[in-house]
Every structure is written in C-alpha cells, then in structure tokens.
Amino acid sequence: MKYCPKNILFVLISILLYLNLSAQTEKDFETDPIILDKLEQWQDLKFGFMMHWGMYAQWSTVESWSICNEEWIDHRHGKPYCEYKTEYQALNESFNPIKFNPEYWAELASEAGMKYVVFTTKHHDGFCMFDSKETTYTISDPSCPFHSNPRADVTAAIVDAFRKKDFWTGLYFSKPDWHHTDYWAPEWATPDRSVNYNPENYPERWQKFCDFTFNQIKELTTNYGDIDILWLDGGWIRPEWSLNDEYREWLGCKQWIQDIDMPKIAKMARENNSDLLIVDRTVHGKYENYQTPEQLVPDSILPFPWETCMSMGHSWSYVETDEYKSTNTLIHILVDVVSKGGNYLLNVGPDPFGELPPTAINRMKEIGKWMKINGDAIYCTRPVFPYKQDNLRFTQKDGKVYVFCMLDENESLSKSIEFNFDMNLKTGKIKVFGTNSKAGLSKSKDRYKIDVPQSVVNKAPCEHAVVFEMEIIE
Secondary structure, three states: OOOOOOHHHHHHHHHHHHHHHHHOOHHHOOOOHHHHHHHHHHHHHOEEEEEOOOHHHHHOOOOOHHHOHHHOOOOOOOOOHHHHHHHHHOHHHOOOOOOOOHHHHHHHHHHOOOOEEEEEEEOOOOOEOOOOOOOOOEOOOOOOHHHHOOOOOHHHHHHHHHHOOOOEEEEEEEOOOOOOOOOOOOOOOOOOOOOOOOOOOOHHHHHHHHHHHHHHHHHHHHOOOOOOEEEEEOOOOOOOOHHHHHHHHHHOOOOOOOOOOHHHHHHHHOOOOOOOEEEEOOOOOOOEOOEOOEOOOOOOOOOOOEEEEEEOOOOOOOOOOOOOOOHHHHHHHHHHHHHOOOEEEEEOOOOOOOOOOHHHHHHHHHHHHHHHHHHHHOOOOEEEEEEEEOOEEEEEEOOEEEEEEEOOOOOOOOOEEEEEOOOOEOOEEEEEOOOOOEEEEEEEOOEEEEEOOHHHHHOOOOOOEEEEEEEEOO
16 A cells, blocks of 8 residues: 555556546456456445554554655654665564454454455565565564464464455465565665566566565465465555656656566466456456455446455554544545446554554444445445435346435434436335335436335435435336
8 A cells, every 4th residue: 555644646556547447448347257247246245354464563653654764754863774774674583462353353344344355465565464485574483472373374264264254355465575576676775665676677577576576475375275365565666657657747756667477376376266366456357356445435336346445544554543433433534436337445553462543443333334234235235326316326127226415423314315317216104224214206307306204304314324215216
C-alpha cells in the first residue's frame, strides 16, 4: 500500500491510474472462462477483510514507508535516516505477537458479514509473515522470537482459520522488496521506492531478484492449499511504462523497466490454483483481473470488476492514536460501493501483540448487526440505474430492486420517500427489512413514492440505512 499523510493524494493518484483505461483493448483483459467465472463469483461476495500486519506494529508507525527516502519522516526522535533504517530493519528481532488468535479474527470478520480475506504476507520492507525458505527475514526464522510459537507461520494459521469460516482466501504480496540486496543494493543509495540500479546494466543481478520473487510466490501458491486471490502490490514493478506515464511522473520513479515476467509467474501460480484470481495492482491488463481504487469510492459505475480497498482508520497499519471511521460512515461506504457494482475490502491493522484494536472490534460487531438484517440486499447483487439518488442507493437481483435510505447519525426515517426510476416496479405493499410492517409504493409517471408507516418512522428497524424491497415487472 502507498502511504501518504493526506487522503487527497490517494484520490489524485487513483485518478491518474484509471485515466489509462481507454488505452486498453480487448486483448489486454483475461479471456479464460474459468477465471471469468471465478471473477463473477467474487463479485457476489461484496465485503472483504484485509489486515496490514508486520513487525512495524511495534513502533505504531506506517508500514514500510518510513524507511523510504521519498517521504521519509523521522519517527524516532532525531535519528538520522540510515540509523533509523537500520533499527527498523532489526524489528524482526523483537517481534513476538504472543496474543495472536486467528480464530477470533475469523469469527469476528464472519460476524461482520465479510466473505473473503486478504492478508499481507510481505510488505515492501521485505519481512515475511510466512515460512519462506528463500530468506531468513521471516517471522518463522530463529532471528524472530515468535519462531518457536506453534503458529509461527502466521499465514498458514490465518488461512486455516478463515477457511473454517468459509472465507475465500487472498494473499497480499509486495513485488518490491527493500530488504533484498538485489533490489535495494547496499553499495548504492536508495533515493526512492524503485530498484536502485538499472536492471538493463545488471541483468544477472536483476534475474536473481526475479528468481527470488518467483520462488516466494510459488511458496505462497503451493504451500497453503487452494488460494483464491493473489493480490500483488508495488505497481512500479512492471514491464513498461507507456500506459502510465502520468503515474510514473507523479511518483518520481525512474523509467527503468522492472520486468519480473508476470506470464511465467501467473502460469506457475495457477498450476495448483487453476481458477486463481491475480490482481497485479495498477499494471492494467491480463494480470489485473480486477482493479483496486485505494482509499476512495468512484463517483459512478466502472466498466470492469473493482474493489475499493480502504483502511478503517487513517493508517493501514496499527497506530495507537489512530482515529477510526464511524459505523455509520463504514456502512454508508459499503452500500455506496455495492450500489456501483464494486466490492469493499476493509482493512484493520492488528497491534504488536496480535490483537485487533478494541474500537475496530466494536465497529465490526456493529456492522454485523446491520448486515444480519440487510445483507440480502448486499450479497450477490448488481447495480441498477440510477444506482444513487440523493440519500438513496439501489441494487438488484433475482427480479427484485432494493432501495437503501441512508440515514445520518440520529436522523429519523422520513414518512415519504420519492425517487425517479425507469424500470417498472410492482406498486402496493412492499417489504421493509427488519420489520413485519409493510410500506406502500405508488407511482406517478416515472416517479415512485414510498409511504412509510408511522410505526416504522417512530422506530426505524435499523440505524444507518433502511432497506425496502420491490418487485420488478417484466
């Protein structure tokens, strides 16, 4: 994930990324019917759980990015960059999350109504949260005090716990590795996030890094059963820049080609996972099976499968003083994303002991209460025009339209709700989720009106958003 102190920068960079869609042609997209079928199933899930977790949680600081010279911020009271970087990279020697309980994480995510998980097996700093034989820089190596714990292979424990709750499993993997000496070579400075030498001038060295990356992805897609999603981050590692010159220039990255041979990686990864979804983030084309707007919700429907990935607080990783979005805001974002055809991947950063922050736990439980009543209007749905209108959002499935009336904190439900709609809906009594009472639906020209019973107005069945179900007339 890209760190930035201001959310507006996330918006700007995402706009640049998605401006390039018009340059793609049909040959750039996946055509394998097995993958396309899996992608359709993924679009039914709607709500996922993400965890940015690693040794950086001990310092309650941003994941990886504090050792990147581009935006280096002194988080350790006046230490010079090189000293800070050395101390950060030694955090593996003190990381000991003895309260790690993946079963509780899975239980809580299930209670929240989430259906798939994406876990950070390795972020840009190179520290592996899985048992890799390609490096000693892992949580399972004797250099890390947690290595003697029965669950030292954290990724295995998480995958196992979430599978038992019927979750789809996704593994985040950073293509860049700032700890690897064939990416950030120690004999040269590291001025930015990119490889610090030109791969064309040192092809053998670059090939060693490519082999390392290939072998680590092979471990992830071989040793952990049938993985559903391979979520690759670090979009500046790509075979060319022609589609994303604006993105490269904004980042300030060098124009060096950093080709790790994604066709070879994808072929290998699908040998044991034939329907594996691959998300090579921001590298538009065949190996980005769905796209991932970061920390934002698009204004309208997008012409491809997509997922808003967003942190519950300001930070992706654990920060003790982080401020979390309200339950009301999180539910509204979920509904807004789904009404536009997307999935919502919500991130929480566990603390250095392996526990989820109490505020995040409360938010997930509160979301779960709402989802238990209204989830049928979320899962397996698709957009329906106009998908949003004022404080209303719309979804559809199986001949039914669902209208969400979004309520602000402590706002009362209106007795009369009007909206324009092109499709023919059956008028008369309609279902109000969470109550046995019926509302009335009437039509005048192309404008519909919902008359809400006073009993429902007085005691709305749900905070945050109330859902009405209507039948489509063919």
